[in-house]
Amino acid sequence: MNITSLFELAARADRLGVALTRLGLIIVLVWIGSLKVCKYEADGIVPFVANSPFMGFFYHYPVPDYKKHMNPEGQLVPANRQWHEENHTYTFSSGLGAVIVFYGLLLCLHPWRPEFATLGGFLVAVMAVVTLSFLITTPESWVASLGDTTHGFPYLSGRGRLVVKDTIMLGAGVLVMADSAKAYLRKRRGVRAEIPVEETSETLASAMR
Structure with missing residues (x-):
């Protein structure tokens, strides 16, 4: 097999790539969304x-009251737990988790109801944009000034590194939205394919230039 054949093989992997992207989104959304009912995740x-x-x-209490009541993962401080109960921390997190799981379930409908999966992809992209806004609104997204010279922008903290990964979630949401929309159009028009998948990749690439 020569180098050209390898590239031709790679070029035909676009459908597999879209399928894996959709599956990855479903796993992340359902898994992380389900964890939102856990108190440690809600605290985080x-x-x-x-x-x-x-x-x-x-939330009930204003910023920055939470800074005195954060529970590190794996640690239980009853007084902090009570504060979060009063703050509606756990109620909100459970509701958010239900929404995230719902988005994942919408993507699962792609083979049968691609129009619903299209909506799911769009909502995932919107969610990613909101999450990325945390880089602007959340001070903890950046390394704090505690004596080292590397702090503030562009030095992402652990939370910031978690947030910036949603740039991938944004692209993935748009990709599966477009793919499900094509499937819906093919189903409605009664044809197997009208818009090549490559056009989606080209459009995304153009938008990122």
Whole structure:
């Protein structure tokens, strides 16, 4: 097999790539969404939610009260747990988790109801944009100034590194949205294919230039 044959083989992997992208999104959305009912996960997203102009109003206490009541993963401080109960931390997290799982289930409908999967892809992309806004609204997204010279922008903290990965989620959401929309159009028009998948990749590449 020569180098050209290898590239031709790679070029035919686009359908597999879309399928794996959709499967990856479903796994992440359902798994992470389900974990939102766990108190440690709810505690972890408090800085993002509390500082967000889109979601901060769901909490009872104002910023920056949460800084005195954060529970490190694996640690239980009953007084902090009580504070989060009063703050509606766990109620909000459970609701958010249900929404995220719902998005994942919409993507699962691609083989049977691609129009619903199209909506799911769009909602995932919107969710990614909101999540990326945390880089602007959440101070904890950047390394704190505690004596080292590497702090603030562009030095992402652990939370910031988690958030910036949603740039991938954004692209994946748009890709599966477009793929499901094509499947819906093919189903409606009664033809096997009208718009090559390659056009989606070219459009995304052009938008990123």
